[in-house]
Amino acid sequence: VRRESPSILHLNSPKASGLGAVVGRMLLTPKIMQTVHGWSFNENRNIFSRLLVYIFSWITVLLCDKTITISSSEKRQALKMPFVSDKKVTLIKNGIDKINYIDKHRVREALLLRTHRNMNDILKDTLWIGTISELHKNKGLKYMISALTEIKTPFVFFIIGEGEERENLKNLIRVKGLQNQVFLVGFIDIANLYLKAFDIFTLTSEKEGLPFSIMEAGGAGIPVIASNVGGIPDIIDNNRNGILVKRGSVPEIKKAIEYLSANPKIRSEFGKKLKEKVEKEFSVDRMTKKTFSLYK
Incomplete structure (x- = not known):
C-alpha cells in the first residue's frame, strides 16, 4: 500500500x-x-x-x-x-453477465459421462436436481442429501464443486444408500454452463451473501429451492419465483422438492419469473455503475 x-x-x-x-x-x-x-x-x-x-x-x-x-x-x-x-x-447487489448455457441434452450427457454413466442408465421421467457449491459445512449439503432419502419420485442430484467435506459427504451418501442417485461431480471450470441440465437448482446453505449461483440458475430459467438466509431473499420471492426454506430444515426441503416435482407447470413459471427478475435487477452493468459512483 x-x-x-x-x-x-x-x-x-x-x-x-x-x-x-x-x-x-x-x-x-x-x-x-x-x-x-x-x-x-x-x-x-x-x-x-x-x-x-x-x-x-x-x-x-x-x-x-x-x-x-x-x-x-x-x-x-x-x-x-x-x-x-x-x-x-x-x-450494491451482485450482478452477472450474459451466459451462453449449453443445451439440456448435451450437458446432461456430459454430466453423466463424468459419473461413468449414460442416458440409458436414467429413467425417462427422472427429476434432475443440481447445485454448484463448495463442499463446505456452511453450504448445508448434508440437509439436502438427508431430505432426498425420503423422496419417492425418481431423481438424480449432481453436486458440482470441490472442498474439504468431500469424504464426509461421500460417507453420508453411502450411509443413506444414495450412491446411484447423488453424485459428487467435482470441480468443473465455468460450471454455470451446465445449469440447463437441471429441473431444479438447490442451495441449502447455512450462510450466504448474495450467491452468484442462484442468479446464474435464474438466468437459465431454472426454479430454485434455497435457504432463507443472507441475501437469498433479495433474489428469491417465496412461492413466486422459487421456494425459500428454513435453514437446516430437512422436512421443509423435502416438502419443496415434492411440490416442484409434482408440479412441472409451477417449475416452469417459477423459472420464467426468476429469469425476468435476474435480467432486470442483477446485471454486471448495474453493479459496476453503482460501485464506480462511490469512487468519485
Whole structure:
C-alpha cells in the first residue's frame, strides 16, 4: 500500500478489510472502502467466537469510509452496529453477465459421462436436481442429501464443486444408500454452463451473501429451492419465483422438492419469473455503475 500509494483502497475479504483498513488509516489513504460478501459473524460458531468476529467486523466498518453490502439483510445488520450511520453503508447487489448455457441434452450427457454413466442408465421421467457449491459445512449439503432419502419420485442430484467435506459427504451418501442417485461431480471450470441440465437448482446453505449461483440458475430459467438466509431473499420471492426454506430444515426441503416435482407447470413459471427478475435487477452493468459512483 505504501509503494502504490492509492487514492482509493477497496477491500474485499474480512481479513483483508480489517488489516487493510488499519494500514490505510496509518498511511493516510484518502478513501477506504470494503465490500462485505456475507458477515462472518453469521456463521455457525460458538457464542464467544461470534462475539469476537462481530467486534472485529464493527471496528472495520468504523475504520472504512464506506462499507458496501450485497444484500438488504446485511445492510440492516450493519446499521444496527453502534455509531454506524446510513452514510457509511451502501447496498450494491451482485450482478452477472450474459451466459451462453449449453443445451439440456448435451450437458446432461456430459454430466453423466463424468459419473461413468449414460442416458440409458436414467429413467425417462427422472427429476434432475443440481447445485454448484463448495463442499463446505456452511453450504448445508448434508440437509439436502438427508431430505432426498425420503423422496419417492425418481431423481438424480449432481453436486458440482470441490472442498474439504468431500469424504464426509461421500460417507453420508453411502450411509443413506444414495450412491446411484447423488453424485459428487467435482470441480468443473465455468460450471454455470451446465445449469440447463437441471429441473431444479438447490442451495441449502447455512450462510450466504448474495450467491452468484442462484442468479446464474435464474438466468437459465431454472426454479430454485434455497435457504432463507443472507441475501437469498433479495433474489428469491417465496412461492413466486422459487421456494425459500428454513435453514437446516430437512422436512421443509423435502416438502419443496415434492411440490416442484409434482408440479412441472409451477417449475416452469417459477423459472420464467426468476429469469425476468435476474435480467432486470442483477446485471454486471448495474453493479459496476453503482460501485464506480462511490469512487468519485
